[in-house]
Amino acid sequence: EAAVTQSPRNKVAVTGGKVTLSCNQTNNHNNMYWYRQDTGHGLRLIHYSYGAGSTEKGDIPDGYKASRPSQENFSLILELATPSQTSVYFCASGDEWGNYAEQFFGPGTRLTVL
Amino acid sequence: QQKVQQSPESLIVPEGAMTSLNCTFSDSASQYFAWYRQHSGKAPKALMSIFSNGEKEEGRFTIHLNKASLHFSLHIRDSQPSDSALYLCAPGNMGYKLTFGTGTSLLVDP
Numbered sequence: 669e670a671a672v673t674q675s676p677r678n679k680v681a682v683t684g685g686k687v688t689l690s691c692n693q694t695n696n697h698n699n700m701y702w703y704r705q706d707t708g709h710g711l712r713l714i715h716y717s718y719g720a721g722s723t724e725k726g727d728i729p730d731g732y733k734a735s736r737p738s739q740e741n742f743s744l745i746l747e748l749a750t751p752s753q754t755s756v757y758f759c760a761s762g763d764e765w766g767n768y769a770e771q772f773f774g775p776g777t778r779l780t781v782l
Numbered sequence: 783q784q785k786v787q788q789s790p791e792s793l794i795v796p797e798g799a800m801t802s803l804n805c806t807f808s809d810s811a812s813q814y815f816a817w818y819r820q821h822s823g824k825a826p827k828a829l830m831s832i833f834s835n836g837e838k839e840e841g842r843f844t845i846h847l848n849k850a851s852l853h854f855s856l857h858i859r860d861s862q863p864s865d866s867a868l869y870l871c872a873p874g875n876m877g878y879k880l881t882f883g884t885g886t887s888l889l890v891d892p
Contacts, residue, residue: 699878710786710870710884711826718878726879727783758825764878770816771880773825 671695672774674759680780687746689777691759699762700742701771702726702734704755711758717742749781784809788871788883796891801858803886805871808852814874815847817856818882821867829856829869861890 671694681687693700701716713726715734723734731753733745746753756778762771785808795801803817816831832838832845832854842861847854854873858865866889872880 701879703882708884711882713879713881716879727881762878770828770831773827775825 672759672761672772674757674774674777676777677775678778680782681746681749682782683750685749687749687779687781689744689746689757689759689779691742691744691774692740693742693759693761693772693774694740695761695772696739697761697763697772698739699764700736701760701762702732702742702744703758703760704728705758705776706755714744714757751781753779754781755779784812784873784875784881786871786873786881786883788869788886790886791884792887792889794889794891795861797861797863799861799890801861801865801888801890803856803858803869803871803888804853805855805873805883806853807871807873807881809873809875809881810849810852812849812873812875814880815845815854816872816874816880817843817845818870818872819867820870820885826870861888863890863892866890 702714703711717736735743759774760771789804817829818826819829820826838845842859844857868885870885871883874880
């Protein structure tokens with residue numbers, strides 16, 4: 669079973685503060701993704717990466733940065749957190765389309781910005 | 783940007799019933815079509831997927847894909863209480879990106 673871990677699992681931040689969410693995968697997948705999940709909006713893609721050193725903007729990148737320093741690690745950075753960024757954040761890893769193109773999700777981080 | 787809509791938003795079915803979930807998408811260049819299941823408080827987990835037009839069956843679950851109609855569906859035969867969850871459809875396009883729908887919340891009543 670593919671393994672994706674996230675830290676922290678819960679985070680309370682203040683408005684204007686910097687928040688870093690971390691993700692680690694041991695699947696040796698090239699692609700990694702950051703999503704947020706809000707009621708009524710489903711899962712929305714924030715940033716993604718095709719490998720170490722690469723980051724791409726997803727559908728809702730404003731207010732977020734991403735960093736992929738290695739194959740295993742992918743971080744999501746909120747430089748100036750706002751209450752609208754209160755959400756559950758999921759990291760996922762996956763590989764190229766083939767016969768099996770599943771994305772494997774981490775357990776999620778619940779972020780509250782006060 | 784891909785638009786994905788799911789119907790119904792929520793559904794209650796008796797145990798043993800057939801359940802049908804629908805997904806429409808806007809990008810005709812989509813190449814991959816997946817269903818994910820998310821139990822309450824848990825991470826989404828891939829359920830099954832299809833690349834080509836037609837039907838694919840795995841156990842009690844069947845996917846139908848009609849690319850021309852921009853529609854795919856998930857059918858659950860003999861629904862069980864353990865099937866109660868949020869079901870997310872996700873068409874995928876170039877760049878190995880998935881676009882998720884907002885989900886159908888299924889409750890199977892024992």
